[in-house]
Amino acid sequence: MTDVGTLHAPMKVEFDYTRSLGPTLSEFMTGLKRRQILGGKLADGTVAVPPPEFDPQTYDPITELVPVGSEGVVQSWVWVPEPVPGQPLDKPFAFAQIVLDGTDRPLLHAVAVEAPDQIATGQRVRAVWAEETVGAITDIRWFEPEGDGPATVPGPEGEAVNGIIAPVNLSYDYAASPEESKFFRGLADGKLIGQRCPVCEKVYVPPRGACPVDGVPTTDEVEVADRGTVTTFCIVNVPFTGQQIPIPYVSAYVLLDGADIAFLHLILGIDAADVRMGLRVKAVWKPRDEWGTTIANISHFEPTGEPDADFETYKVHL
Amino acid sequence: MRDVAIVGFAQRQMKEFDGSPTCVELLVPIFAELFEQTGWTKSDIDFWCSGSSDYLAGRAFSFVSAVDAIGALPPVMESHVEMDAAWALYEAWVKIQTGLVDTALVYGFGKSSAGQLRRVMSLQMDPYTVTPLWADAVSVAGLQARAGLEGGAWDEEQMAAVVARSMSDATGNEHAIRSRTTTVEDVLAQPMYADPLRRWDCAPVSDGAAAIVISAADTPAFDRFPGQSAWITGFEHRIEPGALNSRDLTVSTSTAAAGAAAGVDGVDLAELHAPFSHQELILGSALGLGDDVRINPSGGALTANPMFTAGLNRIGEAARQVWSGGSQRALAHATSGPALQQNLVMTMEARS
Numbered sequence: 258m259t260d261v262g263t264l265h266a267p268m269k270v271e272f273d274y275t276r277s278l279g280p281t282l283s284e285f286m287t288g289l290k291r292r293q294i295l296g297g298k299l300a301d302g303t304v305a306v307p308p309p310e311f312d313p314q315t316y317d318p319i320t321e322l323v324p325v326g327s328e329g330v331v332q333s334w335v336w337v338p339e340p341v342p343g344q345p346l347d348k349p350f351a352f353a354q355i356v357l358d359g360t361d362r363p364l365l366h367a368v369a370v371e372a373p374d375q376i377a378t379g380q381r382v383r384a385v386w387a388e389e390t391v392g393a394i395t396d397i398r399w400f401e402p403e404g405d406g407p408a409t410v411p412g413p414e415g416e417a418v419n420g421i422i423a424p425v426n427l428s429y430d431y432a433a434s435p436e437e438s439k440f441f442r443g444l445a446d447g448k449l450i451g452q453r454c455p456v457c458e459k460v461y462v463p464p465r466g467a468c469p470v471d472g473v474p475t476t477d478e479v480e481v482a483d484r485g486t487v488t489t490f491c492i493v494n495v496p497f498t499g500q501q502i503p504i505p506y507v508s509a510y511v512l513l514d515g516a517d518i519a520f521l522h523l524i525l526g527i528d529a530a531d532v533r534m535g536l537r538v539k540a541v542w543k544p545r546d547e548w549g550t551t552i553a554n555i556s557h558f559e560p561t562g563e564p565d566a567d568f569e570t571y572k573v574h575l
Numbered sequence: 576m577r578d579v580a581i582v583g584f585a586q587r588q589m590k591e592f593d594g595s596p597t598c599v600e601l602l603v604p605i606f607a608e609l610f611e612q613t614g615w616t617k618s619d620i621d622f623w624c625s626g627s628s629d630y631l632a633g634r635a636f637s638f639v640s641a642v643d644a645i646g647a648l649p650p651v652m653e654s655h656v657e658m659d660a661a662w663a664l665y666e667a668w669v670k671i672q673t674g675l676v677d678t679a680l681v682y683g684f685g686k687s688s689a690g691q692l693r694r695v696m697s698l699q700m701d702p703y704t705v706t707p708l709w710a711d712a713v714s715v716a717g718l719q720a721r722a723g724l725e726g727g728a729w730d731e732e733q734m735a736a737v738v739a740r741s742m743s744d745a746t747g748n749e750h751a752i753r754s755r756t757t758t759v760e761d762v763l764a765q766p767m768y769a770d771p772l773r774r775w776d777c778a779p780v781s782d783g784a785a786a787i788v789i790s791a792a793d794t795p796a797f798d799r800f801p802g803q804s805a806w807i808t809g810f811e812h813r814i815e816p817g818a819l820n821s822r823d824l825t826v827s828t829s830t831a832a833a834g835a836a837a838g839v840d841g842v843d844l845a846e847l848h849a850p851f852s853h854q855e856l857i858l859g860s861a862l863g864l865g866d867d868v869r870i871n872p873s874g875g876a877l878t879a880n881p882m883f884t885a886g887l888n889r890i891g892e893a894a895r896q897v898w899s900g901g902s903q904r905a906l907a908h909a910t911s912g913p914a915l916q917q918n919l920v921m922t923m924e925a926r927s
Contacts, residue, residue, distance in 0.1 A: 335717025336770035429633035434595035472646025
């Protein structure tokens with residue numbers, strides 16, 4: 258068989274982190290919401306934005322926050338030629354360390370300029386605020402070179418901001434291992450492919466690349482039957498988000514005939530209360546035109562009607 | 576302190592690994608290579624410790640799946656750090672010092688190419704005030720580079736000299752991903768990428784895995800070990816605050832402190848984990864390395880930077896030099912966190 262590489266698929270993971278804020282960052286974010294930047298006063302007399310929660314020298318909590326300017330000076334900068342998703346601008350821009358008026362330590366934020374020759378260390382910049390502020394660092398959309406425009410006027414005191422929602426989303430090119438790829442390609446042909454460990458001779462379905470007992474590559478390919486024995490199971494009675502099957506239903510470990518390691522699948526075609534260890538089951542395949550390189554080609558397993566397997570035949574596979 | 580030696584090292588690097596995020600396919604042959612180097616078997620390894628992160632390739636509990644490569648039946652003693660495997664090696668070394676174990680195999684793995692590495696790395700920044708801006712790893716390094724360039728701590732030619740030496744040395748390293756015999760002039764002729772950084776100032780995105788075996792001297796397994804040893808003489812790590820505005824980015828006080836504690840006197844060779852060219856200059860200054868110290872004969876992280884093993888590789892490359900007689904006393908360094916936040920220094924020596 259020619260090497261066709263592994264199977265790949267795009268994968269996105271996303272989660273909106275809800276982060277509560279301590280007193281220092283709560284006050285800082287509350288300030289941002291009313292378009293007022295607050296700096297933390299450190300023990301050495303310097304003012305830092307963002308304010309650290311604890312003093313880096315004395316380790317005491319930072320309790321004194323003071324209003325600082327929405328304008329400042331670029332201390333260092335870097336060009337961002339290829340912005341990544343989530344950054345303040347989706348066209349090339351600069352990230353800069355900006356020392357705001359009334360502060361001593363720089364804030365990291367974006368500066369919107371068209372080209373790297375439009376920004377320089379020492380340049381004065383000012384904050385561009387979001388139309389609607391929520392109490393987050395992104396309330397400052399970015400900074401821009403200081404012009405003659407009006408200065409920012411902070412809004413009235415509002416309710417305290419006690420938390421932020423920080424969405425994290427990551428995109429991957431997700432690859433199956435070479436062995437898993439063979440398994441999934443086999444499924445597309447209606448076959449169940451496992452691999453045998455050359456040392457202990459156990460057959461793994463799905464194949465796993467290395468025998469977890471012996472730590473050697475599982476190279477020997479084996480086709481196993483699409484029927485087997487329920488070794489253990491659980492009845493799902495709890496509803497959860499994204500559930501696709503009406504409860505109660507049975508998730509079971511099925512030991513396919515010819516395999517040494519059971520794998521997890523769904524049992525239907527029998528009342529949940531009647532599922533038992535030793536139950537003989539067979540795969541129910543979806544119509545062939547719906548097959549892909551996926552375990553979902555098998556809709557579920559259902560009883561074969563054969564007599565139950567003797568416990569002795571699967572006791573070492575539990 | 577117990578005498579502990581590095582007795583085995585194996586590595587794999589590539590631009591894009593066509594395989595699973597657990598890298599089991601890389602780890603199995605790496606472990607086999609280490610058993611060949613040491614003459615040992617799985618049962619001679621008392622402790623296994625790894626470094627990796629699920630964020631890199633998006634596979635949940637990839638370090639648990641990677642244990643398949645060990646063959647963990649009967650069960651093995653195992654641990655994991657979400658850091659470069661150099662820190663896993665530190666954990667293993669401490670465990671040997673406690674007397675609980677005598678030998679350890681330490682491994683790291685990562686498939687950076689599965690995601691967008693510089694973006695993924697912004698998740699290590701402050702989650703309240705920096706990560707929401709997705710300040711990527713290249714940008715953070717660029718801010719650090721310019722601070723030194725415009726502050727007079729280093730200049731463009733010095734950065735280019737690091738690149739030229741690294742890429743030229745990497746032509747002799749079969750594991751390097753970016754190598755070419757080149758000069759300072761060639762480097763400076765390259766266009767700016769993330770101004771002030773050229774692409775060659777930034778380590779290439781790299782996939783890979785690596786592993787090291789260490790052993791106490793006073794153990795039966797070591798008596799059977801046929802090869803050369805690199806004896807660990809100092810092993811220290813230090814960390815600085817995470818907030819970028821709480822420290823001077825143009826120096827590395829944590830590296831200086833770790834180096835002073837480990838003892839850098841008499842070092843003739845150093846493998847420094849600097850994923851950006853200017854960072855090698857910072858590290859060299861912090862450690863006080865003189866002109867007579869050979870730096871990164873392997874080409875260093877600028878020529879292959881597999882996340883979670885590039886630091887361990889520095890230790891392995893230094894050990895290889897000690898084994899071969901290329902160095903009498905070597906230093907290896909690993910870094911973690913944004914802009915050299917955390918730094919580890921190991922010194923090792925040959926003994927006749």
